[in-house]
Amino acid sequence: MRPLVKNRLIAAAAMVLAGWSAAALGAQEPEGARAASNVRSAQYPRVLPDRRVVFRLRAPEAIKVQLDLDGRHDMVKDTSGTWSYTTDPLGPGFHYYSLIIDGLAVADPASESFYGMGRMASGLEVPYDTDAFAVRDVPHGELRMRRYYSAVTGSWRRFFLYTPPGYDHNPQLRYPVLYILHGGGEDERGWATQGLTDVIMDNLIATGQARPMLVAMLDGNAVAPGFGADFLEKFQAELLQVVIPFVERNYRVLPDPQARALAGLSMGGLQTLHVGLGNPDSFAYLGVFSSGYILPRQAELAEQAYARIAAHPGELNSRLKTFFFTMGGPDDIAYQNCQAMLKRLDELGVRYEYVETPGGHTWPVWRESLLRFAPRLFR
């Protein structure tokens, strides 16, 4: 036996002993790389170099399986009972998706689940070119969960709070606070998990792009969501009467409108508009991500807001240091409503910033929104 062949056999035996799969020994390698959102044991979904994603699922007894990710796509069953589908190239970042098994939409057992769509839905993480959203070798803050009793809802609730690196070690320092709100069908977990708030903030603070701050991630569902003033008023009471006083009592916070920002995505953007424009003495910074009064449904609310602005000319421009709108491009379902609102703000002479990030009404856009908004705060 030639030495090379012998060495190969020994190496092969060693790999088998070490628990390597046949794939490593020359059988066809699975294509691409496991998505970071897979549960530990799952080999699929896999992301190809061009960001197409391969889904594979063993379900021999199922009659019809679809992937619901940016529309429904039929998966194809092979003779062994494995269903497959390969997407078109996807944008980097977090995408909600579901599997539809014989008509029933469920989360994929191969992926982590996230509260969105009003239920636990699957999340797919497509790799970024940037390291803005990666856990890097920088000082890390903490993500804290805190329970509190709300007299507004009459129940125990909770929020997540990002505290920056050094919060525990600088007991004399007080910090500004960004209050940030999820979208419809989500809750306080949205910014804490889908949003990667702690990772984004750690990276921005480490490079000096953002000031150290607290970020409070609230549950915007103080009552069952709706589109009327009642829903928005109830949330306003929860925020102004319960959450902000609780945070200012329990954390080392600068209790000053100049050190207070409010932002939200989609439904949370509407809450930001309602509370922020209605209380211009409470927040010096507003961020409205993929949102704008919903027309015609919220026309009355919108007109009330514009009338208030018109009645106090110059007030917003002098009170707000930053009034920041982001939008996921023309594909964003809130695009037209946002444009209509900006037109009215222009007519009213209200200063704002507007940034478009391609991606539609999705978390990659909202992560990017926080990445752009946080550096503008508390300067």
Add this chain to the structure above:
Amino acid sequence: MRPLVKNRLIAAAAMVLAGWSAAALGAQEPEGARAASNVRSAQYPRVLPDRRVVFRLRAPEAIKVQLDLDGRHDMVKDTSGTWSYTTDPLGPGFHYYSLIIDGLAVADPASESFYGMGRMASGLEVPYDTDAFAVRDVPHGELRMRRYYSAVTGSWRRFFLYTPPGYDHNPQLRYPVLYILHGGGEDERGWATQGLTDVIMDNLIATGQARPMLVAMLDGNAVAPGFGADFLEKFQAELLQVVIPFVERNYRVLPDPQARALAGLSMGGLQTLHVGLGNPDSFAYLGVFSSGYILPRQAELAEQAYARIAAHPGELNSRLKTFFFTMGGPDDIAYQNCQAMLKRLDELGVRYEYVETPGGHTWPVWRESLLRFAPRLFR
């Protein structure tokens, strides 16, 4: 129109306007109460007064649907395409379950999901008679998520850390630490969510039953789990060389074996035995929940442990202030292994405590284990 009828009509109209469902107007009320583990919008599963649980799922196109909760149970489809099943009375607390839709095990869209069984599985919360596991009007600590780099695994990892009420406001105080470990197929989220660690500790501390302490909830999967010494050694390196030094460097901790406890359930119990018995100078308190060396598979590991004890007579009894075993009764899959181990400890003259809680190899037993173990610590 008689006044009574008129008043009823007005009341009915008001209820409709207020968004009440037809059920409130006299249509048949759904039976029982929504499980606390339901997502906001889900009316089922519902818990009946005798703790039977009614599952209901709309899936007209599915051919066969089963509930996998303490065994597989066929659900029954009605003519409208709704599948139903009512369980026998269940014990209070948290139960993993799955739906099996045409052969595929998935999480129920109606419930919250939890990482267990190596994937996101459904959780069902059955009400307790006790308020030991309820969020009560007592001072609340925090549940913190912290990222750290592990030189042992060569990767960024994370743990959860319970900090007791007042941790931030008593900067001169230092605290003891309980390090606590999940079971196989789970991760650091196990004790943080399924285990209700913060709720249990808040309640115990508020009533003076437990001393204020930190509780660090680790990810025991430092490498892919196995039953050999290699897996246990790798975890030991992660705990002793990385996690404990990190915690003692970053938190106000008493860096003293007398102020250090280690506990774990099932796989985490094996890790506790391996690290705790192998390093009796590192932890003064050990908790082994639903565990014991797995025979015959881990016979060699077990014999090594007993030989070490025999070689140092009296060492464990003098070092360990509490050596605490719990077991979910004879139904617990670890029952025989635990009894075999206790017999050997008896023969070796090792002192320990042993508590049985009915419930088998399940989270209700492990919550109860923490409830019993924490009061014994750091006295």
